Amino acid sequence: MRIILLGPPGAGKGTQSARIVERFGIPQLSTGDMLRAAVAAGTPVGLEAKSIMESGGLVTDSVVVGIVADRIEEADARSGFILDGFPRTVDQAIALDRMLSDKGLSLTTVIEFVVDESALVGRIAKRAEETAARGEPVRKDDTPEVFKTRLDAYKMQTAPLSAYYGSLGTLETVDGMKPVDQVTEDLLKILEAHAETAAS
Numbered sequence: 001m002r003i004i005l006l007g008p009p010g011a012g013k014g015t016q017s018a019r020i021v022e023r024f025g026i027p028q029l030s031t032g033d034m035l036r037a038a039v040a041a042g043t044p045v046g047l048e049a050k051s052i053m054e055s056g057g058l059v060t061d062s063v064v065v066g067i068v069a070d071r072i073e074e075a076d077a078r079s080g081f082i083l084d085g086f087p088r089t090v091d092q093a094i095a096l097d098r099m100l101s102d103k104g105l106s107l108t109t110v111i112e113f114v115v116d117e118s119a120l121v122g123r124i125a126k127r128a129e130e131t132a133a134r135g136e137p138v139r140k141d142d143t144p145e146v147f148k149t150r151l152d153a154y155k156m157q158t159a160p161l162s163a164y165y166g167s168l169g170t171l172e173t174v175d176g177m178k179p180v181d182q183v184t185e186d187l188l189k190i191l192e193a194h195a196e197t198a199a200s
């Protein structure tokens with residue numbers, strides 16, 4: 001099963017991905033996590049990405065497409081994956097389509113989290129607070145100022161993806177404002193229907 005979770009920062013994609021991983025045993029491939037690891041390791045990709053990420057902008061398509069292309073070659077991604085935070089632009093989506101079709105693969109579904117934008121700032125503040133309370137480092141881009149830039153980047157560059165996937169007939173939606181467990185239930189319902197179709 002090859003799944004894309006689409007939605008603005010703070011919509012709950014990371015939390016829900018972890019639950020899908022548990023249910024279907026496929027890896028969550030988060031470009032944000034991969035880039036943060038590259039920054040922490042000081043790799044050339046990390047050096048290029050660091051300041052862009054700290055300011056809330058988007059890392060160049062070529063860098064991100066490269067890391068995803070390498071990652072989906074790994075053995076654990078052979079039977080499927082959840083992409084979280086990728087694609088973020090229509091160009092990335094086109095690159096992904098090409099990458100998959102070269103391997104004779106296609107996407108199973110794209111699920112968009114529909115959320116009320118005004119609630120997102122509060123959610124991000126809560127995420128930062130909870131992370132700090134656990135004694136873990138808080139993401140530098142989880143401040144209200146940088147969050148606004150990330151939200152603007154989403155609206156300008158990523159929101160058009162819902163029309164893109166809508167036109168391909170691969171888009172489904174969940175109400176991301178429901179309680180976390182309810183969102184999980186809605187997501188699993190969609191994914192289980194796909195799993196059944198694939199098995200029949």
Ligand code: AMP
Pocket residue numbers: 009031032033035052053054056057058059060061064084085086087088089092141150
């Ligand atoms: P995230 O953890 O998905 O919120 O991503 C954190 C940051 O990493 C974003 O604000 C971007 O700077 C960068 N990033 C993550 N995924 C992508 C992507 N697909 N394209 C460009 N930049 C990305």
